[in-house]
Amino acid sequence: MVDEASKSAAAIEAEPEPWGELLTALALVRHAQGRPRDAIDAIAPVLDGSAPVLHAFTTVQAQMVASCAWAELGDRRASEASVEQALALAEPDRLVFPFVMAPGHELLERHPRHATSHAALLTTIVDILRGGSASTLSGETELAAPLSPSELRVLGYLPCNLSAPEIAGELILSVHTVKTHVRHIYGKLGARNRSQAVNISRDLGLLGRTSR
Missing domain, CATH: 1.25.40 (Serine Threonine Protein Phosphatase 5, Tetratricopeptide repeat)
Structure with a gap:
């Protein structure tokens, strides 16, 4: 586009x-x-x-x-x-x-x-x-299952205040797809909510441990 x-x-x-x-x-x-x-x-x-x-x-x-x-x-x-x-x-x-x-x-x-x-x-x-797994990178926290590249793309937007429809617009995906990825991310990280998912991801090094 x-x-x-x-x-x-x-x-x-x-x-x-x-x-x-x-x-x-x-x-x-x-x-x-x-x-x-x-x-x-x-x-x-x-x-x-x-x-x-x-x-x-x-x-x-x-x-x-x-x-x-x-x-x-x-x-x-x-x-x-x-x-x-x-x-x-x-x-x-x-x-x-x-x-x-x-x-x-x-x-x-x-x-x-x-x-x-x-x-x-x-x-x-x-x-x-290449489609491999985003397994434990920091050695501090264990993932229940690897995150896919598509899930990593959605994960990168979770620290901001964008809603699921807004994230879908940024990534040119359907809202249903974004919500599915978010649900999978929560499950693989063992998180109950968005804030917890972000904190765990930072512990893993997937997002970085600090935010600017």
């Missing part, structure tokens, strides 16, 4: 001081339009820390967008450096969600294992993106 996204991008560009989440969305649109240089320019304030972010995982997503843009421009070294930086940012809390949501899955697949300082996390992320 590039045309629809482009209309939203125009509103973002009109913002005097856009937050990092908006700039990352703008960069994603430019990437989808085949404008990698513009994508890098849009996301630069997120990467250098001058744009504020609401969520810790935004900068990880931004690095993955940058990696895709550099790959399209033929700069493999810069592309791999962005992947490595994304992994470094995700490592402290063993974040998985931003990699599920961000583009560049094929770049993670080919990222050199011998050259990364985050081989274990990278292996876990790639396994999940």
Whole structure:
């Protein structure tokens, strides 16, 4: 839905001081339009820390967008450096969600294992993106069953105040599908409600232990 996204991008560009989440969305649109240089320019304030972010995982997503843009421009070294930086940012809390949501899955697949300082996390992320399980990442809490990539996508929206219909709109899913995923998430995490599910997920490192 590039045309629809482009209309939203125009509103973002009109913002005097856009937050990092908006700039990352703008960069994603430019990437989808085949404008990698513009994508890098849009996301630069997120990467250098001058744009504020609401969520810790935004900068990880931004690095993955940058990696895709550099790959399209033929700069493999810069592309791999962005992947490595994304992994470094995700490592402290063993974040998985931003990699599920961000583009560049094929770049993670080919990222050199011998050259990364985050081989274990990278292996876990790639396994999940291939359809494997999001099992215990922190060693502190046990999951009753693995979360699927689709469930991880929905899980990432649970810390915010969006309703099920609003989450469905963000992910372009039916409300029934979102509610089904939420029910499965609660069951697998052993949670009784949304707040408890978020807290358990942070203990596991799926969302990060702190929120911005």
